[in-house]
Amino acid sequence: MNWFARIERSLADFVERAFARTFPSDLEPAQIARKLVAVMEAQTRSSVDGGNRAPSAYEARVSELDYERLAEHRDYLERQWADLLEDCAARVGIAFSDGPARVCMIARPELPAGTVDVRVEPEPTVEEALDDEVRHRYFLHMVQGAPAYGIFALEESTVIGRSESSDIFLLDPGISRVHARIDIRDGEATIVDCGSTNGTYINDERVERRVLNDGDEITVGNTKLRVEIRD
Numbered sequence: 001m002n003w004f005a006r007i008e009r010s011l012a013d014f015v016e017r018a019f020a021r022t023f024p025s026d027l028e029p030a031q032i033a034r035k036l037v038a039v040m041e042a043q044t045r046s047s048v049d050g051g052n053r054a055p056s057a058y059e060a061r062v063s064e065l066d067y068e069r070l071a072e073h074r075d076y077l078e079r080q081w082a083d084l085l086e087d088c089a090a091r092v093g094i095a096f097s098d099g100p101a102r103v104c105m106i107a108r109p110e111l112p113a114g115t116v117d118v119r120v121e122p123e124p125t126v127e128e129a130l131d132d133e134v135r136h137r138y139f140l141h142m143v144q145g146a147p148a149y150g151i152f153a154l155e156e157s158t159v160i161g162r163s164e165s166s167d168i169f170l171l172d173p174g175i176s177r178v179h180a181r182i183d184i185r186d187g188e189a190t191i192v193d194c195g196s197t198n199g200t201y202i203n204d205e206r207v208e209r210r211v212l213n214d215g216d217e218i219t220v221g222n223t224k225l226r227v228e229i230r231d
Contacts, residue, residue: 028070029077032060032116033084036103039118040085044094054089056096060105061117067107078103137230138182138189138212145172145223152225154189158182160220161194174198174221182212189227191218 036058044054060081062070070077085101088094111117138154152158158167163177176196183190189212193200201219202210212218214229 028062028066028114028116029080032062032077032105032118033081035116035118036060036081036085037088039120040089040094040101043120052092052094053097054094055120056098056100057102057120058085058104059119060103061108061111061119062105063111063113063115064107064109065113067105070105074105078105138184139228139230140168140218140225141228143217143224143226145170145221145225154182154184156184159194170220170223172221172223175223179220180218188212189229196220 039058040054044052046052058081081103082101085103086096089096089101108117136153136155140152140154142151152168155167159178159181160166160168160170160175161177161179162170162172162175166178176194176198178194179196180194180200181192183192190209191200191202191207191212192209193207198221199206201207202212202216204217204219212227212229214227216227218225218227
């Protein structure tokens with residue numbers, strides 16, 4: 001019996017408990033839950049230590065219409081879907097490859113209403129993040145936040161914020177619209193707080209301005225980004 005069949009009964013109970021009261025006439029969250037589990041099962045591979053490992057980060061892609069209807073409950077749904085993956089994985093002995101399960105729901109204009117497209121999004125390598133023509137030296141790796149993965153190559157001046165016009169646009173209510181800026185001058189990257197409400201932190205210390213070193217962790221709102229400097 002495959003993994004999906006083994007957890008089908010407990011999955012039905014979980015879906016009923018987690019979604020029925022909030023969405024009494026809507027099956028879409030349950031459909032997304034089942035698709036997430038199916039993709040986790042399909043992507044599970046044997047590891048060198050003899051166990052089974054599945055990817056940690058998943059994107060649940062829905063139509064713009066469905067996203068608009070579900071967006072009010074997005075945080076709740078993403079937590080419940082992630083909890084479901086954790087519960088199902090634990091029942092059948094699957095471990096996640098990079099920390100706990102993470103689910104992000106996004107809208108895709110090309111998808112028709114009622115369609116669910118689940119993608120596994122492994123964190124790209126630095127080489128994959130490099131521009132073909134411009135060789136970057138400074139990168140930020142997403143450690144915690146939304147999106148749940150990713151690498152950002154830094155330009156001479158990079159703005160971090162909640163405004164869609166930001167160079168690094170982060171969906172975090174604890175971040176100001178223009179939160180911080182990273183400037184690269186004379187071979188150094190310096191982060192500058194732009195008068196943010198909740199402050200900018202480097203390795204848990206609040207700063208107004210700080211030269212960045214390899215491995216530093218930047219915290220803005222509930223988001224953490226790790227600095228990587230290439231030689």
